[in-house]
Amino acid sequence: MSAIHDSPTGEQSTDIYRSTFEIAAVGIAHVAPDGRWLRVNHAVCEITGYSSDELLHGSFQQITHPDDLSLDLAQVSMLLAGKTNGYRIDKRYIRRDGSLVWVSLTVTLLRHADGAPNFFVAVIKDISARKQAEASRLESEARFRAIFDSAVEAIAIIDATGTIESVNPGVERMFGYTPAELVGRNVTILMPAAIAREHDRYLERYRAGAPPAIIGIGREVFGRRKDGSSIPLDLSVAEWELDGRRYFTGMMRDLTPRKIAESALQRSEERFFALQSEYAHLARVNDMGEMAAAIAHEINQPLTAIVNYLGAGMYAVAGGPDENALKEIEEIMAQASQQALRAGEIVRRLREFIGKGTGERQIVKIDALIEAGSRLALIDAAANGIAVERVSNTDGALVHVDPIQLQQVLVNILRNAQDALVTLPRGQERKLTIMTRTLDGNEVEIWIGDTGPGIAPEVRAALFDPFVTSKPAGMGMGLSVCRRLMEAHGGTIRLQETGSSGTIFALKLPVEHDAVVKPNKNGSQVKSRQAR
Amino acid sequence: MSNGLILVVDDDASVRNSTVRLLNRHAFAAKCFESGDVLLAEDDLVGALCILLDIRMPGRDGIEVLKVLRQRGGDVPVIMITGHGDVPLAVEAMREGAADFLEKPYSADALFSALERVMQRGTLDSRSYPAEQDVWKAIQNLTYRQRQVLSGILRGAPNKVIAFELGLSPRTVEAYRAQLFTRLGVRTTTEAVKTALALGFLPVVSV
Numbered sequence: 001m002s003a004i005h006d007s008p009t010g011e012q013s014t015d016i017y018r019s020t021f022e023i024a025a026v027g028i029a030h031v032a033p034d035g036r037w038l039r040v041n042h043a044v045c046e047i048t049g050y051s052s053d054e055l056l057h058g059s060f061q062q063i064t065h066p067d068d069l070s071l072d073l074a075q076v077s078m079l080l081a082g083k084t085n086g087y088r089i090d091k092r093y094i095r096r097d098g099s100l101v102w103v104s105l106t107v108t109l110l111r112h113a114d115g116a117p118n119f120f121v122a123v124i125k126d127i128s129a130r131k132q133a134e135a136s137r138l139e140s141e142a143r144f145r146a147i148f149d150s151a152v153e154a155i156a157i158i159d160a161t162g163t164i165e166s167v168n169p170g171v172e173r174m175f176g177y178t179p180a181e182l183v184g185r186n187v188t189i190l191m192p193a194a195i196a197r198e199h200d201r202y203l204e205r206y207r208a209g210a211p212p213a214i215i216g217i218g219r220e221v222f223g224r225r226k227d228g229s230s231i232p233l234d235l236s237v238a239e240w241e242l243d244g245r246r247y248f249t250g251m252m253r254d255l256t257p258r259k260i261a262e263s264a265l266q267r268s269e270e271r272f273f274a275l276q277s278e279y280a281h282l283a284r285v286n287d288m289g290e291m292a293a294a295i296a297h298e299i300n301q302p303l304t305a306i307v308n309y310l311g312a313g314m315y316a317v318a319g320g321p322d323e324n325a326l327k328e329i330e331e332i333m334a335q336a337s338q339q340a341l342r343a344g345e346i347v348r349r350l351r352e353f354i355g356k357g358t359g360e361r362q363i364v365k366i367d368a369l370i371e372a373g374s375r376l377a378l379i380d381a382a383a384n385g386i387a388v389e390r391v392s393n394t395d396g397a398l399v400h401v402d403p404i405q406l407q408q409v410l411v412n413i414l415r416n417a418q419d420a421l422v423t424l425p426r427g428q429e430r431k432l433t434i435m436t437r438t439l440d441g442n443e444v445e446i447w448i449g450d451t452g453p454g455i456a457p458e459v460r461a462a463l464f465d466p467f468v469t470s471k472p473a474g475m476g477m478g479l480s481v482c483r484r485l486m487e488a489h490g491g492t493i494r495l496q497e498t499g500s501s502g503t504i505f506a507l508k509l510p511v512e513h514d515a516v517v518k519p520n521k522n523g524s525q526v527k528s529r530q531a532r
Numbered sequence: 533m534s535n536g537l538i539l540v541v542d543d544d545a546s547v548r549n550s551t552v553r554l555l556n557r558h559a560f561a562a563k564c565f566e567s568g569d570v571l572l573a574e575d576d577l578v579g580a581l582c583i584l585l586d587i588r589m590p591g592r593d594g595i596e597v598l599k600v601l602r603q604r605g606g607d608v609p610v611i612m613i614t615g616h617g618d619v620p621l622a623v624e625a626m627r628e629g630a631a632d633f634l635e636k637p638y639s640a641d642a643l644f645s646a647l648e649r650v651m652q653r654g655t656l657d658s659r660s661y662p663a664e665q666d667v668w669k670a671i672q673n674l675t676y677r678q679r680q681v682l683s684g685i686l687r688g689a690p691n692k693v694i695a696f697e698l699g700l701s702p703r704t705v706e707a708y709r710a711q712l713f714t715r716l717g718v719r720t721t722t723e724a725v726k727t728a729l730a731l732g733f734l735p736v737v738s739v
Binding site: 293 | 543544546547549550551553554556557558588589590591592593596615636637638639640643
């Protein structure tokens with residue numbers, strides 16, 4: 001801008017000039033070299049809130065914000081010194097009401113013919129709106145920056161081709177790459193190879209209009225660190241457009257701490273579960289310890305038969321292998337092997353029972369479960385003169401249980417019943433009854449009754465507490481374990497009745513509904529398996 | 533042709549069947565009973581050489597059957613067949629007049645030696661042991677503690693129980709047990725029990 005050396009001359013030009021001066025939308029003022037207002041237009045009054053009279057009695061210095069005054073004065077002195085022809089600055093006025101107004105100020109100097117300064121022409125434009133927008137933009141940018149830079153999450157902005165535009169410090173912490181290593185590279189650098197291959201194709205399809213698989217949804221993915229290790233992430237993606245270009249912002253949360261916490265919780269649950277099954281296992285071993293004599297006796301039966309058969313066979317051979325002898329040897333061998341299998345079967349059952357078990361729950365028919373449990377528990381019932389009655393009214397009802405643990409409960413109750421029965425004098429009825437039925441189709445109930453002498457009153461109340469027993473050699477653990485196991489299966493166990501005519505225990509389990517039952521390879525009925 | 537008739541009383545069919553085959557092969561005739569009650573229902577047992585009587589049976593057990601037989605005045609020798617760990621029952625049976633006892637499973641040799649002894653003498657006594665004099669002496673020479681431990685063994689008490697009753701440590705009881713087994717020239721508890729019973733050593737009932 002060049003300096004104006006003279007004001008317009010002539011009446012016409014003066015009129016034009018005056019009206020232009022007055023109606024201009026921008027503020028125009030003539031200001032003396034010392035700063036006094038010489039002439040102001042209406043717009044200047046509007047901007048500053050002062051009347052022209054008020055202004056003309058003062059100087060620009062009086063209404064300029066103190067922080068902006070020195071800048072203004074410096075420009076003024078340079079202009080007066082002839083070092084510049086004019087200047088333009090943004091500055092603030094203090095309005096009459098005390099509020100601030102931002103203005104853009106353009107100043108030129110009119111000189112007299114001799115070159116001495118005449119007056120300044122100042123063009124004053126209210127730029128408050130622009131300044132406010134600028135301030136809020138800066139503020140929001142600062143806010144965004146603050147979030148972007150301080151976020152724990154890793155944030156990456158990519159364009160539609162997958163090229164990284166910018167990353168925040170979280171990305172460096174999470175992936176080990178500096179921003180310089182990433183900006184300009186394809187975002188697939190942060191992905192395991194398998195996912196990276198997919199990503200390019202995915203972006204392509206999305207650009208072609210395929211529905212988004214992730215935007216606004218968020219999902220768990222794996223990222224790849226600079227060192228090649230993978231990291232579990234929760235990724236959410238936002239899409240936005242700027243100047244007709246499409247961008248994606250990816251927010252990645254490191255799931256590792258959560259994963260660790262989750263797996264710790266899972267471990268402690270597993271530990272609890274393991275302890276519980278370990279406890280149940282120890283109780284089973286104890287049960288079998290108490291049954292050892294009965295089991296040894298039952299195994300001795302087939303062993304005795306086998307030794308007898310083989311003894312007979314040896315004498316048959318020694319007597320000369322005539323036709324009769326050969327025929328008998330053949331029979332003997334068949335029978336001996338059958339007895340060996342019988343012994344093996346007992347051992348198998350025993351091992352299954354005192355094994356640690358898998359802890360797997362299976363869907364089984366309640367009656368099949370009772371059949372399995374009672375075969376072991378009733379191993380010497382007949383030898384002890386105990387008659388067993390079995391009544392089933394379950395119509396094939398299914399339960400979802402750990403078969404071994406349920407067998408354990410049955411074995412305990414059945415052994416207790418038998419122990420009670422053998423204390424009866426000979427000649428008194430020794431009868432054990434196992435009844436099953438369904439209740440409303442939702443529960444299955446098992447009644448185990450004996451004709452024993454009943455449970456002593458002092459033991460009844462604390463029957464299910466540990467270390468309470470009426471047996472001289474008992475530990476008092478059986479029923480407390482039973483209750484624990486039944487409760488773990490969502491069932492109950494209680495003493496139905498006891499007295500001189502006998503004792504009945506009642507067990508309840510929830511029925512498993514609408515199970516699709518298919519036989520597994522062992523022939524037992526299995527629908528589903530789960531950890532617990 | 534036949535060595536004689538043996539009565540086999542056992543509730544387990546395979547044990548009965550196999551015993552019969554073994555006896556038949558040794559030229560014994562055999563007759564089976566599935567329980568003591570069935571045996572006792574038999575009018576006439578005269579003519580039987582021996583009864584092999586299982587202790588653990590439904591209905592009346594072997595001991596009760598033995599008592600009834602003795603009450604009836606029958607003199608057919610009875611060999612008790614016991615299960616594992618039935619020493620106290622065996623001791624009781626011997627007191628009730630059983631001729632011998634065999635622990636299941638027993639070898640064919642053990643069965644026929646027992647039968648042979650029974651056929652020769654009717655009952656198991658001191659003469660069935662050739663080294664009787666030595667063993668007799670050995671029993672006489674047992675220390676007081678060793679005798680106490682032997683009593684415990686004959687009652688079927690485990691070492692721990694014997695130790696508790698005698699106020700000894702289980703280890704000490706084990707040591708006494710080993711000493712008296714050596715003195716009696718036996719290796720197993722069953723042998724020790726038989727030897728002691730044969731020589732009339734009966735356990736002290738109350739300690």
